[in-house]
Amino acid sequence: MTGLRDLSDRSLSEVLARLRQESREPADPGRVLHDLQVHQIELELQNRELRDAQQALEESRDRYADLYDFAPVGYATLTRRGQVTEMNLTATRLLGLERGRLPILYLGTQLAPGASGSLLAALARVLDTGEQESLEVGLGRGPGRPEARDLRLLIEREQPHPGVTEPPACRVALIDITEIKQAQATVLAERQFLQAVVDGAADPLLVVSPDYRIMLMNTAARAAADRRGGTNTQPLTCHLAMHGREAPCAGFEYPCPVREVLASGRVAKVVHRHREENAEEHAVELLASPLWGPQGEIIGVIESARDITEHRRLTEQLLERELQLEHLAEHDPLTGLPNRLLFADRLTQAMRRAHRERHQVGLLFLDLDQFKVINDSLGHAAGDRVLQQAAARMRALVREGDTVARLGGDEFTVILGALERGDAAARVAHALVEAFEEPFELDDQRLYVTASIGISLYPQDGTDVDTLVRNADSAMYLAKDQGHDTFRFYTQDMTERALAQVSLETALRQALANQEFVLHYQPQHALSTGRVVGLEALIRWHHPTFGLVAPQRFIPLAESTGLIVPISAWVLRTAAAQMQDWQAQGLLAGAAMAVNLSSRDLSNPHLAEDIGAIVSEIGLAPGILAVEVTETWVMANPEAAAENIRRLAELGIAVAIDDFGTGYSSLATLKRLPVWGLKIDRSFVAGLPGGADDRAIAAAIITLGQALNLEVIAEGVETQAQADWLMAAGCRIGQGHRYSRALPADACAAYCRQAAATVSGG
Numbered sequence: 001m002t003g004l005r006d007l008s009d010r011s012l013s014e015v016l017a018r019l020r021q022e023s024r025e026p027a028d029p030g031r032v033l034h035d036l037q038v039h040q041i042e043l044e045l046q047n048r049e050l051r052d053a054q055q056a057l058e059e060s061r062d063r064y065a066d067l068y069d070f071a072p073v074g075y076a077t078l079t080r081r082g083q084v085t086e087m088n089l090t091a092t093r094l095l096g097l098e099r100g101r102l103p104i105l106y107l108g109t110q111l112a113p114g115a116s117g118s119l120l121a122a123l124a125r126v127l128d129t130g131e132q133e134s135l136e137v138g139l140g141r142g143p144g145r146p147e148a149r150d151l152r153l154l155i156e157r158e159q160p161h162p163g164v165t166e167p168p169a170c171r172v173a174l175i176d177i178t179e180i181k182q183a184q185a186t187v188l189a190e191r192q193f194l195q196a197v198v199d200g201a202a203d204p205l206l207v208v209s210p211d212y213r214i215m216l217m218n219t220a221a222r223a224a225a226d227r228r229g230g231t232n233t234q235p236l237t238c239h240l241a242m243h244g245r246e247a248p249c250a251g252f253e254y255p256c257p258v259r260e261v262l263a264s265g266r267v268a269k270v271v272h273r274h275r276e277e278n279a280e281e282h283a284v285e286l287l288a289s290p291l292w293g294p295q296g297e298i299i300g301v302i303e304s305a306r307d308i309t310e311h312r313r314l315t316e317q318l319l320e321r322e323l324q325l326e327h328l329a330e331h332d333p334l335t336g337l338p339n340r341l342l343f344a345d346r347l348t349q350a351m352r353r354a355h356r357e358r359h360q361v362g363l364l365f366l367d368l369d370q371f372k373v374i375n376d377s378l379g380h381a382a383g384d385r386v387l388q389q390a391a392a393r394m395r396a397l398v399r400e401g402d403t404v405a406r407l408g409g410d411e412f413t414v415i416l417g418a419l420e421r422g423d424a425a426a427r428v429a430h431a432l433v434e435a436f437e438e439p440f441e442l443d444d445q446r447l448y449v450t451a452s453i454g455i456s457l458y459p460q461d462g463t464d465v466d467t468l469v470r471n472a473d474s475a476m477y478l479a480k481d482q483g484h485d486t487f488r489f490y491t492q493d494m495t496e497r498a499l500a501q502v503s504l505e506t507a508l509r510q511a512l513a514n515q516e517f518v519l520h521y522q523p524q525h526a527l528s529t530g531r532v533v534g535l536e537a538l539i540r541w542h543h544p545t546f547g548l549v550a551p552q553r554f555i556p557l558a559e560s561t562g563l564i565v566p567i568s569a570w571v572l573r574t575a576a577a578q579m580q581d582w583q584a585q586g587l588l589a590g591a592a593m594a595v596n597l598s599s600r601d602l603s604n605p606h607l608a609e610d611i612g613a614i615v616s617e618i619g620l621a622p623g624i625l626a627v628e629v630t631e632t633w634v635m636a637n638p639e640a641a642a643e644n645i646r647r648l649a650e651l652g653i654a655v656a657i658d659d660f661g662t663g664y665s666s667l668a669t670l671k672r673l674p675v676w677g678l679k680i681d682r683s684f685v686a687g688l689p690g691g692a693d694d695r696a697i698a699a700a701i702i703t704l705g706q707a708l709n710l711e712v713i714a715e716g717v718e719t720q721a722q723a724d725w726l727m728a729a730g731c732r733i734g735q736g737h738r739y740s741r742a743l744p745a746d747a748c749a750a751y752c753r754q755a756a757a758t759v760s761g762g
Ligand code: C2E
Pocket: 522, 537, 538, 539, 550, 551, 552, 555, 568, 571, 596, 597, 598, 628, 658, 659, 682, 715, 716, 717, 718, 735, 736, 737, 738, 742
């Protein structure tokens, strides 16, 4: 038999199976040997199993040792005192040690100063509690470790081996976190750098999320928030922080730039006004721009704020300075008046406007008489003061829109824009000449300095600046030649007309005092009976040299000079006294005395009181005085007129609308006025009864009067045919040459007596 060892496992098993089969058979002499053989084989098989198991064990131990040694994490086993009892290759390398010669090693000695204590404390805790711990420690430099590193230690208690009585140890995983720490430090440094940059910006800076939450703010923004809204609320929104408001900003005062950026995706700029604690208002400009996310979506809004109060103030100052410079360039520094440059510009503009609006422009060229004497005898300082006072006088006399300029020396110009008539320039010139007749006050001296004025008119005397100035200048020399202290037009006939007007005005001023006015009275008749039912007082001016001046000639002059006010008062008083006298004589019972008023009277807010005072002073019974106001004046200023008419009606003074049909009445206005009657204008009566148009107008006025329950009086009735037509049309009262002209008081009284006798007789 070959040796058992040489047989394969299979052959051995087959032999063993056969031998066992045989052993069940009856015993034979070779039985003992047989059993021995079986036992031997069984042993051999057991041996082989053991050897295989050992071999597998050895192989697996080697494999685990490799896994342990070459794990990416260091492993060590430590005692409570930190002594390393076992350590893998990775840990050895981490600590910069050589594996072969592992001395007695305490891990704490390898760590950066201070870390050893933490390690020992952690080991003790882990061993006592059994809880795992994680500890970050620095690994200082040492032999074999040229660089310091950072470690995370994961410490846990070792499971006690059954039957082992040694004190328990800790298993520690050593993870190199140097790179992570460095990356963290880099990120932190970057973040700190960015924050420092943001904080370093002087203006408040915010990053706001699309739901208005503040994601980032710099120091300036925080300070602003602390002043306004506060930073204590959570979540902190920009409206809460900056305005203390619950909802996002809105409206005109606080437009929201965030909303705008979110809606448009573009940069938005708005201005907010803030009142800080010192109550000073600050203008704050907010600039907002979108913060884009990786997918191209808006993830926030970057908002910066800038206090532009100071900037605005400086801009305003700059602007003001610019204006001052501009003013200096265009004005005379001594008088503050426009200089030659600005004058030329203004004159050009005035001419353009006049051309468009078909008006005239008056150019006055004023030169002081004998100004050189003042300069030579009193010195330039005195001369300057005279010029300043002259400038002030001129400015005070012209209208707001007119220009007074100083061309140089003692030469001034005045531009009178939008003149309807050239004569109006004469009035200003005359007023200026008069203004210079007042003495100039220089300290304790009184100086008399007159002025000579030349006038040219656009367009007749020139259509450009140079020509107009030249012609006004030569007219001024004419004024000087003809005795100073006066004015002359460039053309002879204008001068004559103007002088006539001026002398008329001068005469008118004296007419009242000189008792040159008289009243004539024109009777008004009931068309049906011929009875005198009223009188109209009409003024007449007898001038010693001009003779009889018609009211149309002097009433407008009296109006424009304001002389109408005392004249009206005189007319009222005279007419009322006359009527009182006649009534006392038993004349004109039941008749009324009508007096004409002017537009000036109508705009006098005390008109009713003034008239009331006159009536009661004279003792005239109410209802006897009536007034006539023209349609044009009433409609020009319906509010003031209405108020006066109402108050007059309350005093029992009847108001008739004169020259009705020549103006543009608003029926709505008319309806609201408590007037007594309408006077059909003479021009319409003149065409009656033949003129179809006049007939239509007269009939319309009569119908209107009836509809509004107003008396209708026809003016200028010259023929019986007119009277008949008017009567047939429904008009009840007429006045005119058919009955009588306006008569002096005595003649009028005689006429009325006669008429009364005729009526009662007939
Ligand atoms: P008026 O108030 O419309 O006066 C009527 C004018 O017609 C008067 O002219 C009168 O003399 C004239 N007249 C009357 N009947 C006839 C006629 O049959 N034929 C013609 N051709 N004329 C006639 P007078 O007196 O020249 O007054 C003119 C205007 O002057 C008045 O128009 C009135 O507006 C104003 N006026 C007259 N006196 C005064 C007054 O004392 N104060 C005010 N403010 N204005 C007055």
